Structures are given as structure tokens and as C-alpha cells.
Amino acid sequence: VQLVESGGGLVQPGGSLTLSCAASGSLAEYYGIAWFRRAAGKEREGVSCIQSSDQDTYDAESVRGRFSISIDNAKNTVYLEMKNLKPEETGVYYCAYTAVMPILRWSWNDVSEYQVWGQGTQVTVSG
Numbered sequence: 399v400q401l402v403e404s405g406g407g408l409v410q411p412g413g414s415l416t417l418s419c420a421a422s423g424s425l426a427e428y429y430g431i432a433w434f435r436r437a438a439g440k441e442r443e444g445v446s447c448i449q450s451s452d453q454d455t456y457d458a459e460s461v462r463g464r465f466s467i468s469i470d471n472a473k474n475t476v477y478l479e480m481k482n483l484k485p486e487e488t489g490v491y492y493c494a495y496t497a498v499m500p501i502l503r504w505s506w507n508d509v510s511e512y513q514v515w516g517q518g519t520q521v522t523v524s525g
Contacts, residue, residue, distance in 0.1 A: 399422070399424060400421070400514070401420070401494070402419070402422075402516060403418065403419050403517065403519040404418045404420075405418050405519060406521045410524070410525035411523055411524075411525050413483055414479070414480060414481045416479045416480065417477065417493075417521075418475055418477055419431055420473070421475070421495060425495075426499075428450050428451040429449075429497050429499065430447055430448065430449045430500075430501040431448055431469065431496075432447035432448075432493065432494045432506060432507070432512060433467065433492070433494075434492045434493075435487070435489045435490065435492070437486065437488060437489035438489065440489075443458065444458055444506060444507025444509075445457070445465065445478070446478060447501055447507075448476060449501055450469055450471055454501075455467050458507065464481050465479065465480050466479045466481075467479075476493060483521075485523045485524060486523075487521065487523050488523045489521060490519070491521050492516055492517075494509070495512060495515075497513060498513075
């Protein structure tokens with residue numbers, strides 16, 4: 399399985415970006431994709447995740463109401479729409495894949511739950 403992120407860039411505070419994560423290779427029939435981010439000097443943190451089977455999602459409280467995750471199963475691509483971005487959300491955004499289903503509410507943001515990671519895409523919120 400390979401993951402390729404795209405869509406990062408520079409945006410002003412309050413602006414919007416949409417990230418994409420394209421999955422390819424020997425994907426499980428049902429799988430989960432999560433977005434994580436790592437700001438400079440901080441631990442990687444879970445942002446949001448989605449299951450391909452029922453499109454059930456989990457989100458970090460800090461992004462609820464501003465970020466939205468979705469999946470196009472025909473394209474094996476997950477999107478993260480980010481609105482009202484804040485400077486402290488600057489960092490590298492990674493998507494991660496798990497074939498272990500279902501994703502559980504208490505562990506969706508645990509990095510060890512994911513088997514494959516993308517290379518990351520930089521998001522810079524500055525104005």
C-alpha cells in the first residue's frame with residue numbers, strides 16, 4: 399500500500415485548504431485512513447479519520463466544526479477540508495492507513511494503529 403498526500407501550502411489565518419490522500423496498491427476490502435499532523439517541536443497528533451466501509455469518522459476536538467474528512471471510494475482518496483485555519487496548526491500533515499477494522503473510538507488517534515504512512519505535506523498558516 400502506498401499513500402500520497404497533496405494540497406498543502408501557505409494560507410493566511412482564517413483561510414482554507416483541502417488536503418488529499420491517494421491510496422494505491424493492495425488495499426484491504428475495508429480500511430481506515432487518518433490524518434495526523436506534527437507541528438515543530440511537538441508530538442504527532444491525530445486530526446481526523448474515516449472508515450471506507452461506512453464512512454464513520456472521528457475528529458479531534460480542536461478541529462471539530464472546522465475540518466471535515468471525506469472519502470471517494472471509487473478513487474481510494476480521502477480528503478481533509480480545513481477551514482478557519484490557525485497559525486498554531488502549521489505543520490506537516492500525514493495520512494495513515496490501517497487494515498484493522500473497525501477503527502475504535504478510544505484508539506483512532508494512536509499512531510501505532512496504522513500500518514502505512516505517507517510522506518507528509520506541509521501546511522503553513524501565516525499572514
